[in-house]
Amino acid sequence: MTSNVVWHQHEVNKQTRADSLKQAPRVLWLTGLSGSGKSTLANLLEKKLFEQGKHTYLLDGDNIRHGLCGDLGFSDKDRVENIRRISEVAKLFVDAGNIVLTAFISPFQADRDYCRKLLDDNEFVEVYVDTPLAVCEQRDPKGLYKKARSGEIKDFTGIDSTYEAPASPEIHLTYQDETPEATAERLFELLKSKGWV
Ligand SMILES: Nc1ncnc2c1ncn2[C@@H]1O[C@H](COP(=O)(O)OS(=O)(=O)O)[C@@H](OP(=O)(O)O)[C@H]1O
Numbered sequence: 001m002t003s004n005v006v007w008h009q010h011e012v013n014k015q016t017r018a019d020s021l022k023q024a025p026r027v028l029w030l031t032g033l034s035g036s037g038k039s040t041l042a043n044l045l046e047k048k049l050f051e052q053g054k055h056t057y058l059l060d061g062d063n064i065r066h067g068l069c070g071d072l073g074f075s076d077k078d079r080v081e082n083i084r085r086i087s088e089v090a091k092l093f094v095d096a097g098n099i100v101l102t103a104f105i106s107p108f109q110a111d112r113d114y115c116r117k118l119l120d121d122n123e124f125v126e127v128y129v130d131t132p133l134a135v136c137e138q139r140d141p142k143g144l145y146k147k148a149r150s151g152e153i154k155d156f157t158g159i160d161s162t163y164e165a166p167a168s169p170e171i172h173l174t175y176q177d178e179t180p181e182a183t184a185e186r187l188f189e190l191l192k193s194k195g196w197v
């Protein structure tokens, strides 16, 4: 479909924009079950980065599904398309020089790998928010697990829809017993120690 479209190489490019912003653009990709803490941690982490003068942008599942992906549901096919669109948007923000944070369940390894492959080496940092299903269900911040268990919601991740745990995430968070602030600080320090922010 795009065979007659020629890619334009502009003189102001990713490198010049990144240099001007004085940062290395990247995608910090948070994945995990509903209620695992993705939005909470992404929000706290973005605040920390922002306070350090970083140029960030947070793409969050619930918000994107109101707009760009408002036509998509929760079948496997729609989730694949959801993550494909988000990956392309994340790539554009990286091209603009930003540190992008994403907070989507993103249940399939192949789709997370799709985003990784769209980007340059070391630009994709997969963060597995590994909160067990039982804990997420206990938290149930939006009352969705209750609805899924009663059959009111179908295809709910972890109940009757698959979640594929990351095979080798750059960061693996298993700290569901500490406060969100403590986990966000831990995440921030891990990212700094690896030179990813
Ligand atoms: N069936 C079903 N399964 C999972 N989640 C559901 C479902 N229906 C609605 N929701 C709400 O949608 C949020 C997940 O959207 P995502 O775009 O992150 O999902 S996905 O990556 O395409 O799988 C998810 O948000 P989070 O709780 O923040 O993860 C839910 O609030």
Ligand SMILES: Nc1ncnc2c1ncn2[C@@H]1O[C@H](COP(=O)(O)OP(=O)(O)O)[C@@H](O)[C@H]1O
Pocket (backbone or CB within 6 Å): 032, 033, 034, 035, 036, 037, 038, 039, 040, 041, 103, 139, 141, 175, 176, 177, 178, 179, 180, 181, 183
């Ligand atoms: N260590 C922690 N990290 C992240 N969230 C936590 C933690 N401990 C408790 N929580 C709570 O768990 C809930 C996670 O909800 P949310 O961030 O919306 O998850 P998700 O975006 O993955 O669906 C929030 O109410 C948050 O306060």
